[in-house]
Amino acid sequence: MLEIRGLRARVGGNEILKGLDLTVNAGEVHAVMGPNGSGKSTLAHVLAGRPGYEVTGGSVTYRGRDLLALSPEERAREGVFLAFQYPVEIPGVSNVYFLKAALNAVRKHRGEPELDAMDFLALVKEKAKVVDIDESLVKRPVNEGFSGGEKKRNEIFQMAILDPALAILDETDSGLDIDALRVVAGGVNQLRSKDRAMIVVTHYQRLLNFIVPDRVHVLMDGRIARSGDKDLALELESKGYEWLEGQVAAR
Amino acid sequence: MTAAESGVFRAQYEALTQDGTGPGWLGALRRDGFAHFASRGFPGPREEAWRHTNVAPIARATFALPEPGRTVPAERLSRLDFGGAFTGWEIVFVDGHFSRELSSPSGAEGVRIGSLADALRDEPERLRPHLARLAPPDDTDPFRGLNAALLEDGGFIELAPGVAPTAPVHLIFFSTGDAGRPTVTHPRTLVVAGGGSHATVVETYAGAEGGAYLTNAVTEIVVEAGARVDHYKLQRESEGAFHVSTLAVELGRDATFSDHNVCVGGALVRQHVEARFAGQGGDCALFGLFVGDGAQHHDTRTLVDHAVPHCTSRELYKGILGGRSRGVFHGKVLVRQDAQKTNAYQANQNLLLSKEALVNSTPALEIHADDVKCKHGSTTGQLDPLALFYLRSRGIGEDAARSLLTYAFASDLVSRITVQPVRVALEAFLHHRLPAAPQEAVA
Numbered sequence: 001m002l003e004i005r006g007l008r009a010r011v012g013g014n015e016i017l018k019g020l021d022l023t024v025n026a027g028e029v030h031a032v033m034g035p036n037g038s039g040k041s042t043l044a045h046v047l048a049g050r051p052g053y054e055v056t057g058g059s060v061t062y063r064g065r066d067l068l069a070l071s072p073e074e075r076a077r078e079g080v081f082l083a084f085q086y087p088v089e090i091p092g093v094s095n096v097y098f099l100k101a102a103l104n105a106v107r108k109h110r111g112e113p114e115l116d117a118m119d120f121l122a123l124v125k126e127k128a129k130v131v132d133i134d135e136s137l138v139k140r141p142v143n144e145g146f147s148g149g150e151k152k153r154n155e156i157f158q159m160a161i162l163d164p165a166l167a168i169l170d171e172t173d174s175g176l177d178i179d180a181l182r183v184v185a186g187g188v189n190q191l192r193s194k195d196r197a198m199i200v201v202t203h204y205q206r207l208l209n210f211i212v213p214d215r216v217h218v219l220m221d222g223r224i225a226r227s228g229d230k231d232l233a234l235e236l237e238s239k240g241y242e243w244l245e246g247q248v249a250a251r
Numbered sequence: 252m253t254a255a256e257s258g259v260f261r262a263q264y265e266a267l268t269q270d271g272t273g274p275g276w277l278g279a280l281r282r283d284g285f286a287h288f289a290s291r292g293f294p295g296p297r298e299e300a301w302r303h304t305n306v307a308p309i310a311r312a313t314f315a316l317p318e319p320g321r322t323v324p325a326e327r328l329s330r331l332d333f334g335g336a337f338t339g340w341e342i343v344f345v346d347g348h349f350s351r352e353l354s355s356p357s358g359a360e361g362v363r364i365g366s367l368a369d370a371l372r373d374e375p376e377r378l379r380p381h382l383a384r385l386a387p388p389d390d391t392d393p394f395r396g397l398n399a400a401l402l403e404d405g406g407f408i409e410l411a412p413g414v415a416p417t418a419p420v421h422l423i424f425f426s427t428g429d430a431g432r433p434t435v436t437h438p439r440t441l442v443v444a445g446g447g448s449h450a451t452v453v454e455t456y457a458g459a460e461g462g463a464y465l466t467n468a469v470t471e472i473v474v475e476a477g478a479r480v481d482h483y484k485l486q487r488e489s490e491g492a493f494h495v496s497t498l499a500v501e502l503g504r505d506a507t508f509s510d511h512n513v514c515v516g517g518a519l520v521r522q523h524v525e526a527r528f529a530g531q532g533g534d535c536a537l538f539g540l541f542v543g544d545g546a547q548h549h550d551t552r553t554l555v556d557h558a559v560p561h562c563t564s565r566e567l568y569k570g571i572l573g574g575r576s577r578g579v580f581h582g583k584v585l586v587r588q589d590a591q592k593t594n595a596y597q598a599n600q601n602l603l604l605s606k607e608a609l610v611n612s613t614p615a616l617e618i619h620a621d622d623v624k625c626k627h628g629s630t631t632g633q634l635d636p637l638a639l640f641y642l643r644s645r646g647i648g649e650d651a652a653r654s655l656l657t658y659a660f661a662s663d664l665v666s667r668i669t670v671q672p673v674r675v676a677l678e679a680f681l682h683h684r685l686p687a688a689p690q691e692a693v694a
Contacts, residue, residue, distance in 0.1 A: 048644050051636065076646035088641040092659030101655070102645035109646070141659075158645065 001026045001063060001197045002166055008057035008222075009046045016042040018222030019058065026165075027194040031208055031233060032201045034219035035241040040201045041085060043219070044170040047199075048082035049075050062166065076102070077109035079165030083155040083172055090142035095154065096124065098142050099161055106162055127160040131187035149180035156187040167191070168199045173207035185210030205237035218244055259314050259435065260288070264400050274375040280383050284399025287388040300391055303579040303611045304521050304550040309465060309493050314435040317346035317464075321427040323353060331423050331457050331487070333672035339419040339451075340364050346427055347436030348404050357420070361411035361448075364420055367439055368404040378407070381443055385471040385499035385527070392523065394495045398469045402439035405468075410448035410478070419451035419670055428462025428489065440470040444478040446503070451481045453673060456496075457516070458489040468496040474506040476530060481509045483673055487680075488516035490545070497523040502562070504530025511668055512539035512551070512568075513677055515684075520549045526564070527556040528590075539568040540664045540677075542684060543576030543608070550579035555597075557590040560620075564594070569664055570601040571657060572608035581613045584627065588619040597627040602634070602660050604653075654685040 002024040009017040016039045024030050034040050046053045047060065049072035060067040067075060090098070103123075104114040115123065128135055131153040143151050152172055159167055169188065173181055188211050192198070200211055208216070208230060216232040217224045218241075225244055226232065236244070264285045268278055293310040294301040323331075323345055332341055342364065343353035349366035357364035370378055388396035406422040424438050444450050456466055466488060474480045480500075488494045494517040502508050514520060526535045541549040555564045570578040580599045601610040612629040634656050642652035658681055665681070668674040 048640075050640050050644075071649070072640060072643040073646050073648050073652075076644055082644050084641065084644075088635070088638045090638055090641070090656070090659060092662035093655055098642070098645070098647075098655075101647055101651070102642075105646040105648065105651075162645065 002067075003061040004058070005061075006058035007043075007046070007060060008055065009042060010054045010056055011042060011052065015056070016222055017046065020219070020223055022217065022224060024166075024197045024199060026197050028214045029192060029198045029200060029211065031213035031216045032199060032219055033203065033205075033216060033233060033236060035245075036203070038219045039222045040203075040219055041170055044082055044168045044199070044201050047168055048072060048080060073105070076162070076164075077106050081159050081162055081164035081167045083152075083159060083167065083169045085171040085174055087143045087146075087151040087155055089144045089146075091144045093142050095138050095140060095142050099124070099158060102158070103161055123161060127157060130160045130190050131156045132183055133157045148175040149177070149184075152176060152180070152184050153187070156184055156191070160187065160191060165195065166197050166199070168201065170201045171203065172200070173202055173204065181207065182210060205233045208233045220244060259316065260397060260401065263316060267401065267403070273371060274379070276379055277371065277375065280388075281400045284388040284396040284401075287390060287396030288393045288400060291390065291393055293393060300552070303577075304519075304548065306495075306519070306521070308519060309495075312433050312465070312493075314433050314465060317427060317434040317436065319346075319348075321346055322350070323425045323427070327459070328353065328423070328425070331425070331455055332421065333676050336672040336675065337419075337421060339421055339453075341421045341423065342366070342406055343423045343425065344404060344438060345425050346434065347424070347438055359416055361414035362416050363407070363409040365407055366404055367402070367407045367441065370407045377409070378441060381471065381473055382439075382441055383471075385473070385501050386469050386497050386525075392497065394467050395469060395497055398437045398439060398467050398497075401437045402469070403437070405439035405470075406442070406454075407440070408442045408450065408452060410444045410450050412445035412475075413447045414445070415449035419453055421453045421455065423455045423457070424466065424468065426458035426462060426464045426466060426488075426492070428458050428464035428492070433463040433465065435465040435467065438466065438468040440468070442470070442472040442480065444472070444474050444480050446475045447477040448475075449479045451483075451670060453483040453485070453670060455485045455487060456494060457487045458492050460489055461491060462489045463491040464489075465493040465495070468494075470496070470498045472498070472500045472508070474500065474502045474508050476503040477505045478503065479507040481511075481669070483511045483668070483670060484513065485673070485676070486512075486514045486516055486520065486522070488520070490516070490518060490547075492517045494520045494522075496521075498525065500526040500535070502526065502528050502530070502533035502535055505532040506530065507534045509536040510538065511664075511673075512537070514539065514541040514549050514551065515680060517549070518547060520547070522551045524551065524553045525556070526554070528559050528562040531559050531561040533559075533562040535562070535564045537564070537566045537568075538664055538667060540571070540661055541568070541578055542571045542661075542681075543578055544574045544684070545576060546574065547576040548579075549576070551581075552579075553582045555584045555595065557584070557586040557593045557595060560589060560591045560593065562590070562593055564596070566597040567664070568599045569661060570599070570610055571604065571661060572601065572610055573604035575605075575607040577608070578610040579612075580610070580629075581615075582627070583615045583617060584625060586616070586618040586620050586623050586625065590620045591622045593620060593623040593625065595623070595625045599629045600660075601631040602657065603631065604634070604657065657685050
């Protein structure tokens with residue numbers, strides 16, 4: 001599904017990704033871990049096409065296409081979804097309108113008919129159960145005045161509605177208490193499927209107790225320093241990132 | 252003296268003062284108005300109050316009086332009266348004169364709605380206590396003097412104490428203007444809301460597409476004790492038009508006033524909005540939205556005069572500026588020495604959609620009392636790039652995302668409009684101006 005080769009990227013003149021390789025197949029969940037500043041969020045935003053994140057080398061192939069050649073909206077319509085670490089508040093635009101516009105843009109791209117208001121609301125009702133999101137939140141302006149947990153639920157709710165092929169979750173666990181984490185992770189697990197790939201970016205192993213990954217990668221200084229199965233996350237949890245930093249430095 | 256002052260304005264002034272009709276006090280008002288105008292002429296860019304708005308195009312133009320007997324095409328009128336969705340009294344003025352044919356029969360028990368010209372002819376004593384009391388000729392704004400000198404017609408609305416008609420009043424001022432022969436009108440409107448009454452008044456200013464003309468309007472609104480007036484002004488003049496106006500309001504004890512100023516038309520626009528508290532417990536809310544594109548110039552100047560204690564004022568003006576357009580906001584809240592326990596809030600927020608667009612924002616507080624709560628602020632910025640990316644990352648195209656965010660910027664002002672056809676008309680305008688904007692996005 002996704003093949004990243006030698007990816008290099010700069011943000012504001014600083015090189016953050018320095019030759020990153022990663023292959024993710026359909027049906028797999030990959031965790032990308034790493035200390036602050038290692039490039040985890042940069043990777044997430046580069047894949048979603050955030051302006052100002054300048055790719056200086058390497059390639060990203062998504063379902064056989066050059067992902068980097070697509071605009072952010074084209075990537076979304078092709079099935080790429082980024083759950084933001086800090087979801088943006090948009091006063092004046094209702095969540096439900098925003099989602100309907102987004103979904104219909106995606107459906108139009110797929111050659112599917114646009115959903116009318118009735119069908120859309122039925123879909124909202126169904127998907128709201130995934131993350132147990134209050135329907136009143138759906139009618140409010142996008143993320144405005146939402147608590148941290150509500151914002152994260154809203155991201156996963158949007159993911160459920162848009163039904164992406166590749167979901168990138170950027171620090172979805174940050175700022176969540178344990179109950180909210182359980183709900184959000186439960187929603188993500190419901191959305192796991194053999195057709196969908198997920199990249200779960202996280203600083204802490206905690207989230208991976210709930211979303212058990214197929215592969216774990218540790219990102220250090222803009223490169224994958226170590227890959228393994230879910231036990232690598234546990235090892236990191238007990239030994240800390242310094243353990244790997246020492247190994248990387250010694251290489 | 253310039254050509255304009257000695258030309259059409261003087262000729263019209265002489266015609267109006269020499270025909271011998273009308274009450275003596277009106278003649279005195281005209282003389283006073285013309286003296287103020289003639290002694291100083293049009294303001295120049297060196298005057299502080301006109302620093303950002305150059306009225307040279309008005310001073311240079313040679314205006315003519317509109318040809319009598321013109322009318323508004325029915326199709327055009329139906330767009331101005333909200334396609335028939337408006338259920339209220341409608342008073343239409345064509346080139347400054349009341350049109351009986353186009354207006355709906357109006358008035359009800361305790362509600363007088365009609366033309367100022369009729370009232371000047373039939374019952375001038377009803378006008379005398381208030382006409383030009385709140386917006387007298389003065390030295391800062393010669394347009395006001397010119398209006399006093401040359402006023403002929405406009406709306407006259409009077410509510411008896413305690414009446415609260417549910418229907419709003421809509422005054423439509425339409426200029427037929429020729430492109431090659433600029434015309435001028437001086438609409439004058441007076442609203443007197445008796446104690447405890449409640450009125451909703453909508454003013455629309457518009458003109459024939461491509462028309463060149465000057466609208467020099469003055470509206471005075473007296474809100475007596477315990478009364479409430481909700482006022483809307485929709486400035487939808489033609490793209491070649493000049494529009495200069497004053498709205499002057501007086502709030503009596505425990506009176507409530509709200510203004511919703513929608514400024515989207517015209518080439519060169521200058522508006523004065525002035526509210527003065529004359530009794531304690533008053534509540535005044537001024538809202539405004541100016542939307543400029545191309546080379547449009549929109550200047551709004553507000554003054555809220557807290558002359559007495561225990562009054563509340565709120566002001567929120569928003570500007571959306573594209574193309575090479577320019578917006579000017581100058582707001583002043585004056586809290587006089589006796590006006591303790593004043594609560595005043597003033598904000599101006601602007602959104603620049605292009606590199607060439609420009610806004611000058613000067614919110615100002617002048618406080619002479621010590622026990623008051625006053626706040627003001629001004630922000631000018633562009634669309635939030637992160638919000639734009641967020642929308643795009645969900646599949647919404649860039650143009651649609653820009654329109655959506657621009658629309659959202661104005662949405663709190665739009666949603667405050669409670670006269671539904673007015674709100675619908677504004678939404679329709681914004682959709683038209685922002686082509687990819689949503690039909691149902693307002694949250």
